Amino acid sequence: MKVQKTELQDLPTDLKRELLPQHVAVICDGNGRWAQHRGLPRFVGHQRGTDALKNLLRCCDDWGIGALTAYVFSTENWGRPQEEVDFLMTLFQRVLRQELREMVEENVQIKFVGNLSALPRSLQDEISRSMAETRNNRGIRFTVATNYGGRQEIVQACRAISDKVQQGLLQPDEIDEATFERHLYTAGICDPDLLIRTSGEMRLSNFLLWQTAYAEIYITETLWPDFDRREFHRALCSYQGRERRFGKV
Numbered sequence: 001m002k003v004q005k006t007e008l009q010d011l012p013t014d015l016k017r018e019l020l021p022q023h024v025a026v027i028c029d030g031n032g033r034w035a036q037h038r039g040l041p042r043f044v045g046h047q048r049g050t051d052a053l054k055n056l057l058r059c060c061d062d063w064g065i066g067a068l069t070a071y072v073f074s075t076e077n078w079g080r081p082q083e084e085v086d087f088l089m090t091l092f093q094r095v096l097r098q099e100l101r102e103m104v105e106e107n108v109q110i111k112f113v114g115n116l117s118a119l120p121r122s123l124q125d126e127i128s129r130s131m132a133e134t135r136n137n138r139g140i141r142f143t144v145a146t147n148y149g150g151r152q153e154i155v156q157a158c159r160a161i162s163d164k165v166q167q168g169l170l171q172p173d174e175i176d177e178a179t180f181e182r183h184l185y186t187a188g189i190c191d192p193d194l195l196i197r198t199s200g201e202m203r204l205s206n207f208l209l210w211q212t213a214y215a216e217i218y219i220t221e222t223l224w225p226d227f228d229r230r231e232f233h234r235a236l237c238s239y240q241g242r243e244r245r246f247g248k249v
């Protein structure tokens with residue numbers, strides 16, 4: 001995260017700092033189409049997608065947004081051709097290794113959420129190292145959802161809670177929303193205020209099913225590798241124009 005003068009380096013003046021989302025979540029979709037539209041193989045889109053994510057992380061940091069969560073691989077994405085899955089796993093590992101030093105220096109706190117034990121061993125090692133090395137950082141909280149599925153997350157939370165009940169550590173009538181949240185992968189991270197999905201798809205695809213209960217949703221036709229500061233600015237303008245009622249009048 002070297003300081004480089006970029007367009008929209010500072011928070012655009014038409015955005016109100018006090019109304020910024022504290023936590024932005026993104027479904028990074030459209031890498032394959034981005035590449036296909038250029039006659040390139042899908043993997044080029046994935047490579048460019050990692051640049052877009054780095055840029056968004058830097059932008060959130062520049063503009064004073066405290067938490068960013070990115071969905072980069074779902075529990076359903078194992079169903080893709082083996083070469084694509086293998087490419088993605090290798091890409092995640094390489095990018096993580098390349099970027100870790102800068103994230104440590106820039107005070108980023110990185111966390112991976114999902115069923116991490118099913119990832120290749122070498123990627124798991126890189127993930128553990130990155131979380132350990134940035135654990136005490138107090139800058140932006142960057143959460144990467146890898147082999148993540150909202151339903152799988154809810155089921156594993158139920159299992160963990162049932163275990164405690166079985167051991168007598170918890171009574172069934174003590175289970176409330178707060179208990180449940182403490183057993184999700186995202187424990188300790190506030191719910192996203194704004195959920196962005198690129199590439200025009202209007203679905204959650206199993207992302208943060210519990211946590212997005214009251215997120216404002218912003219969908220853009222822009223494909224993920226093209227999602228830049230201007231696009232993010234548009235999303236934030238839309239967000240700041242909303243009235244969040246939370247069921248009230």
Ligand code: IPE
Pocket residue numbers: 028029030031032033034072073074077088199
């Ligand atoms: C998102 O882009 C990246 C992953 C799901 C890993 P896609 O690969 O889904 O791109 P499209 O949707 O096929 O264009």
Ligand code: IPE
Pocket residue numbers: 027028029030071072073074077201203205
């Ligand atoms: C959602 O994108 C998952 C990620 C971006 C990681 P997909 O491309 O897998 O979603 P669907 O298949 O269009 O629902």
Ligand code: MG
Pocket residue numbers: 029030031
């Ligand atoms: Mg897709």
